[in-house]
Amino acid sequence: GGTGMAVIWVMTILAMTVVGMRLYSQARITKLLGLSDWLMLASILTIIAFASLISVQYHYGWGRHQACITDVVRLETQIKYNFAGQSFGIMGSTFGRLSFIVFMDSLFGSRYWVRFTLWAMFGAQLVTNLVTVAMIYAQCKDPRALYIFTMSQAQCWPAYVQTYLGWAHTSFNGACDLFLSVLPTVMVWNLHMHTRLKVGVAILLGMSALALVGLVMKCVYLDALSYEGDYSYNTVPMFTWIMVEGCLVAIAASIPVLRPMFRHTFPSRAGATTGAPSYDL
Numbered sequence: 001g002g003t004g005m006a007v008i009w010v011m012t013i014l015a016m017t018v019v020g021m022r023l024y025s026q027a028r029i030t031k032l033l034g035l036s037d038w039l040m041l042a043s044i045l046t047i048i049a050f051a052s053l054i055s056v057q058y059h060y061g062w063g064r065h066q067a068c069i070t071d072v073v074r075l076e077t078q079i080k081y082n083f084a085g086q087s088f089g090i091m092g093s094t095f096g097r098l099s100f101i102v103f104m105d106s107l108f109g110s111r112y113w114v115r116f117t118l119w120a121m122f123g124a125q126l127v128t129n130l131v132t133v134a135m136i137y138a139q140c141k142d143p144r145a146l147y148i149f150t151m152s153q154a155q156c157w158p159a160y161v162q163t164y165l166g167w168a169h170t171s172f173n174g175a176c177d178l179f180l181s182v183l184p185t186v187m188v189w190n191l192h193m194h195t196r197l198k199v200g201v202a203i204l205l206g207m208s209a210l211a212l213v214g215l216v217m218k219c220v221y222l223d224a225l226s227y228e229g230d231y232s233y234n235t236v237p238m239f240t241w242i243m244v245e246g247c248l249v250a251i252a253a254s255i256p257v258l259r260p261m262f263r264h265t266f267p268s269r270a271g272a273t274t275g276a277p278s279y280d281l
Helices: 001-028 037-059 072-108 111-136 159-188 197-204 207-226 228-265
Strands: none
Touching: 001 228, 037 072, 037 228, 072 111, 072 159, 072 207, 111 159, 159 197, 159 207, 159 228, 207 228
């Protein structure tokens, strides 16, 4: 649990720093604060809330085997925050993807098929992830049965259902991340600019591929949702990778927006070009 907490807060602070720089750049330098930035603010606030809920879980024994936690009230409290935290983990990365979709639309939305595809993905992302959150609490007729052991006879779905839903949900998000990584390369390659510059811009805009690392690792540990007898211990790697995924989405979606701040802070270095034209994001 301790190692997981360290990773979670390091990633959270890193994401907070990058997003904070992004919001400062958009509000004070470019003065182009818009929907994409507000969605990113929602993402980082949700990620902070998720990290805070994990910290509360840690206080109540998260990371220890349930058999080692003799205080039933503490264990039930920890599992209650565990289920509450799952929804924040899902929505943290969701808001980040929505932000990046809006940003992609501002760059490439002049083409109808791109604009239509991006906004269809926006709607699908929002609906799919909200439904996934709802499914967490709908799995028992009385949601309190998720964490109150004396309600073990309550009517609930089989535990494996949540794992299968998690795999489907993660696969969908992975497909979206892959599309958002490939789209900039396809669009930038058709622009009239130096090949080296094309490669640089494509890499910068395609950094959402980093989130695929967190998604793949999260997928590996999703079967923890099926092991209800030791949630306290088994969900540590899953929660850690959910946080890594959310932070990587926020960072990857914010880095491309930082160029104006870099040019404002280091004008001489940013202006040192090789004669090629400059392209602002």
